[in-house]
Amino acid sequence: MAHNNSVAHYAYLLRKLSLLMSVKAGSGHPTSCFSCADIVAMLFFHELIFDINNFESLSNDRFILSKGHASALLYAVWHLLGKMSYEELLTYRTFYSVLEGHPTRRFAYAEAATGSLGNGLGIAVGQALYAKRMQLPGFIYVLLGDGELFEGANWEAMALASYYGLDNLVAIIDCNRLGQSCPTMFEHHIDQYQQKFLAFGFTVQIVDGHNVQELAHVFANVKNHTKKPHVIIAKTYKGHGISEVENKEGFHGKPLADKNYALAFNDEMKVAKNNEHIIAKLPQKRLPEITSNKNGDLKGIALPLYAVGDTVSTRYGFGQGLVALGANASNCMVLDADVQNSTFTEFFAKAFPERFVQCFIGEQTLVNVAVGLERHGAVPFLATFGAFLSRAHDQIRMAAIGNVPLRICGSHAGVSIGQDGPSQMALEDIAFMRCLPDSVVLYPADAVCSFKLVQHMYAYTKGISYMRTTRADMPVLYNSSQDFGIGKAIVLQKHAQDTACIIAAGITVFEALKALAILKEQYHKTVAIIDLYSIKPFDKDTVVELTQHAGGNMIVVEDHYYEGGIGEMITAACTEFSFTIVSLAVKTLPRSGAKDELLQWAEIDAQAIVQAVLRL
Known part of the structure; x- marks a missing residue:
């Protein structure tokens, strides 16, 4: 039996707890937890430097669980670190618990929401890049499953990590051979992963992921290499610890609720081969502790220098x-x-x-x-x-x-x-x-x-x-002193006898203004015009008030498909009113052409607005 203060014993506890949590919940991924329990135990109880009581400190090493379905392991770690009770652990996957099936930031000790696979490495690149530029001392560790490596986002992230020389980034691949429904593409052909990471400019180390002595060696070794990001490819076995399920298909996402599995687990984990000599140690904080500054002072910020009538794009x-x-x-x-x-x-x-x-x-x-x-x-x-x-x-x-x-x-x-x-x-x-x-x-x-x-x-x-x-x-429509705000709108035009209220945003605001000029000159009609620059939330009170002023007639014009657009949004929001609502939006697949040509073709230009007003 491994010594109670060994890393191997903590790995045993992580497996045991993740199994009990999944059994209690009636769902979960214990076999995915078992394959990486030794890795996680080595990280949290031997390698990571962080302040247990100050999770946000920028002096900390950071850990991202990209393979989010192994969430039970993450929660079990923080139980063993004294941050939650055993009773709370057993609320795993229940409605009122923060211990969700895949981690979210509702859990205070999760770096990111994961579970949609392939995203953890890119998030780690962001953290490592910030730490590098701000000369922060910590390492960023990210644990990935081998199955998720087939997501293209990983290869984008690998290229960027290499380009920026992120030698404070350590990716760990839990290469357990099995996906959800079948073996992974390369199974245990570790050389396939090795060649790819080498081609992307990583240092690569290969390790038995169930041997904590080897793990201790490779984790120490990454700190001796600079100017390149690191990857540790750990050969593991899904379900390691229960021979009836280890390295076998058909057990992904199964809680292993049969009591015989728990008995088998307890019998087989009594001996931790080659692992008992690595003594665990609780994480120690790194000094000095560094805190972030998330506040900027917007007082006295420069004003735009555009004059009304200047032609300037909104992107500019x-x-x-x-x-x-x-x-x-x-x-x-x-x-x-x-x-x-x-x-x-x-x-x-x-x-x-x-x-x-x-x-x-x-x-x-x-x-x-x-x-x-x-x-x-x-x-x-x-x-x-x-x-x-x-x-x-x-x-x-x-x-x-x-x-x-x-x-x-x-x-x-x-x-x-x-x-x-x-x-x-x-x-x-x-x-x-x-x-x-x-x-x-x-x-x-x-x-x-x-x-x-x-x-x-x-x-x-x-x-x-x-x-x-x-x-x-x-x-340019507005002078630099104009106030704007989220959830607000600007009434550009309002007249005593408006025929309709035109709701526009972006480029269609100018088409609405052109339409008003045509209506005035040729038809002696007027319309109210709202610049709905805040779409969500939108200024419903102003929209309702001006539409009522215009006899209940509303025309929404937008350079967007109707489905999910501004017109559909406002129609849904105004069902309590007996408004006549006309929506002018892009309704079919567009093509190349000149701007004005396309606005006319889509029937969202000034003439289309005029015709919509005349049809009311």
């Missing part, structure tokens, strides 16, 4: 707004995916190169790195074309699950981008961003608005905030 205003923010908020960081000369994050990169992160054309890692940066105290803004954010849908969704307040800009929105064609047109982004819990969606019409909304995004910490920007240069 966003870029300059970042620079103004960066001058006052030293914790603001900006990430881009090789389109900084289009999103105009290049302004920030030039002003504050040490706080700019180039993620190249890897949108999934763009988001994951931002999540990692935020965990270390940065306030990250990330930008790319709105259309390309669809590739990072899962990563954004997981950031929302983890309550990470990312600030995202999607440029080149709608058919108005013109000749580049539909692959470049963001037409689904409002729908996706709106449905995220606690999200904010902003769609400024002019550069003053986009410039100043950057500050509101910085201040918003309850969830993800998203700004949708337009490619085209458009006239």
Whole structure:
């Protein structure tokens, strides 16, 4: 029997607890926990340097459980460290418990929400990059399953880790051979993983993942190599500890509730082969302790220098707004995916190169790195074309699950981008961003608005905030003293005898203004116009008030698909009123063409608005 103070004994306890938790819950992944229990025990009870009582200290080593289905192990660790009772452990996977089936930030000792596989490495890259740039002392460890290595986000993250020379990053592969429904592609052909990581510029060490003496050696060895990220490929066996299930298919996600499994486990784990000589030690804190500064002072921030009537794009205003923010908020960081000369994050990169992160054309890692940066105290803004954010849908969704307040800009929105064609047109982004819990969606019409909304995004910490920007240069509508706010709208036009209320956002605000001019001149009619620059939350009171003023007639016009867009949103929100609501939106697949040509084709231009008013 392993000595009670050995790492092997802690590995035994982790296996035992994860089994009991899964049996009590009636669900779980004990076999996935068993394969990496020795690794986790070695990390937490021998290698990691961190303050048990100050989880947020920037002096700490960090651990990310990318294979989130092994969550029971993580919870069991913190029980053994004295941070939760055995009774609380047994609430695993129940409704009122923070011990969820896959970790979220509801659990105070989880670095990130994981469980959608393939994201942990990218988050670790973000944390390691921040630590490297800020000269922090700790290492970032991330435990991955071999099955999740087939997610492409990992390869983006590997390339970026190598590019930035993140020698404070240690990836550990739990190579247990078995996936959910079948063996993994390479099973135990460790050389296949070795060659790939070497090709990506990692130092590679191979180890028996159930031999803690070997594990102790390789963990010590990574600290002797610099300028390259590290990977430890651990050959393990799924279900290790119960011979009836070890290395056998068909037991993934099975709680092993049969009491015979528990008896077999207790018998077989009485002897810990080759492991009893490594003595465990509780984590010690690293001094001095470093804390993050998450607050910036927005007082006295620079104002936009545009004059009403100037032609400036909202993406340009966003870029300059970042620079103004960066001058006052030293914790603001900006990430881009090789389109900084289009999103105009290049302004920030030039002003504050040490706080700019180039993620190249890897949108999934763009988001994951931002999540990692935020965990270390940065306030990250990330930008790319709105259309390309669809590739990072899962990563954004997981950031929302983890309550990470990312600030995202999607440029080149709608058919108005013109000749580049539909692959470049963001037409689904409002729908996706709106449905995220606690999200904010902003769609400024002019550069003053986009410039100043950057500050509101910085201040918003309850969830993800998203700004949708337009490619085209458009006239500035507002002077620099105009106030904007989340959940607000601006009434641009209101007359005594308005026929309808036009709800517009972004580029369609200008089409609404053109339509008003036509209606006045040719038909002697007027309409009210609302610039709904805050889409979620939106100013329902103003929308209702002006629609009632206009006889209950509302026309919503947007450069976005109808499904999930502004029109559908407002229609659902106003069911209590007997309004006549007309929605003008992009309804079929667009094509290349000139901006005005496409707005006309989609029937979201001034003439389409005029005709909609006349039909009322």
